[in-house]
Amino acid sequence: MVNASAAPALLAVDVGNTNTVLGLFEGARLASHWRLTSRRDATSDEIVLSVRGLLSSAGRETDPPRDVIVASVVPSLRFPLRQALRQITGREPVFVEPGIRTGMPILYDAPQEVGADRIVNAVAAYERLGGPCVVVDFGTATTFDVVTAKGEYAGGVIVPGISISAEALFERAARLWRVEIRRPEKVVGKTTAGSIQSGLYFGYLSLVDGVIERISREIGARPRVIATGGLAELFGGGSERIEEVDPLLTLTGLRLIHERNRGG
Structure with missing residues (x-):
C-alpha cells in the first residue's frame, strides 16, 4: 500500500487507441501502474469510477494525487477525461499539446x-x-x-x-x-x-x-x-x-x- 504522505503524487495518463495506461508517481518513483481498455464512448462519470477504484487499490482513496498529466491520441475522450480528472483532483489536468514545454525542439514540418x-x-x-x-x-x-x-x-x-x-x-x-x-x-x-x-x-x-x-x-x-x-x-x-x-x-x-x- 502507498504511503500517501511520502511524496507529492502525480497521476500520469497515456491514452492510446487500444489501451490506456495510468501511472501513479511518488516523486520520481512509479509506485503503481494500471492498463485499461480505451473506450471511445466512455463518459466522465464512468472514468471517475474507474480511476477512483484504481487509486483506492493504491491506498489513495481519500488522498488522491493533486497533479495529473495526460497524453491522448483519442480526441473523443479529451472532454470526459478533463471533466473526470478535474472532479477527482480538484485541479485542471495538464494535457500534452502544442504550447507545452517539453525541452525538445521539434523539427517536424508540421x-x-x-x-x-x-x-x-x-x-x-x-x-x-x-x-x-x-x-x-x-x-x-x-x-x-x-x-x-x-x-x-x-x-x-x-x-x-x-x-x-x-x-x-x-x-x-x-x-x-x-x-x-x-x-x-x-x-x-x-x-x-x-x-x-x-x-x-x-x-x-x-x-x-x-x-x-x-x-x-x-x-x-x-x-x-x-x-x-x-x-x-x-x-x-x-x-x-x-x-x-x-x-x-x-x-x-x-x-x-x-x-x-x-x-x-
Whole structure:
C-alpha cells in the first residue's frame, strides 16, 4: 500500500487507441501502474469510477494525487477525461499539446501533427539514452521516433501494428486462422499455425530491424534504440538493434514533461 504522505503524487495518463495506461508517481518513483481498455464512448462519470477504484487499490482513496498529466491520441475522450480528472483532483489536468514545454525542439514540418505519445516517448528516451536515439513503440501502430544528438525531435516512421497486420491477414484469408502472436522456436514452420506465427513474428522483427538500419544510414550514425509499448518485451528480445526495453517509458516521459511545466 502507498504511503500517501511520502511524496507529492502525480497521476500520469497515456491514452492510446487500444489501451490506456495510468501511472501513479511518488516523486520520481512509479509506485503503481494500471492498463485499461480505451473506450471511445466512455463518459466522465464512468472514468471517475474507474480511476477512483484504481487509486483506492493504491491506498489513495481519500488522498488522491493533486497533479495529473495526460497524453491522448483519442480526441473523443479529451472532454470526459478533463471533466473526470478535474472532479477527482480538484485541479485542471495538464494535457500534452502544442504550447507545452517539453525541452525538445521539434523539427517536424508540421509540429502539431505529431502525436503526443511520440513526443513524450522521445523526451523519455533522450533523458535515458542521450542522442542520437530511436524509440520503437509497439502499439496499435508501431512508431519509430528519432532524436538527434542535440536532443531534437527529428521525425519518424509509422507502420501498421502487428495486431492490425495479423487481423487483416485472418479476415482476408479464409483458410488461415487466428494464432497467438509469440516467438516460435524455428523460422521454418511445420504446420499452418506455426508458419503463420513465424511469419508474424520474424517477418515483423525483420521490418523493425530493417527500418532501424535504414534510419541509421540516413542519419549517418548508429543510434541507441529503446522499445516500449505492449509488445515491446516480445519483440525486443529478438531484435538485433533494440538495446533496451521499457513498456512504461511513456509514463516516465509524462513525469519529465510535468516537471518541466511545474509552476508555469
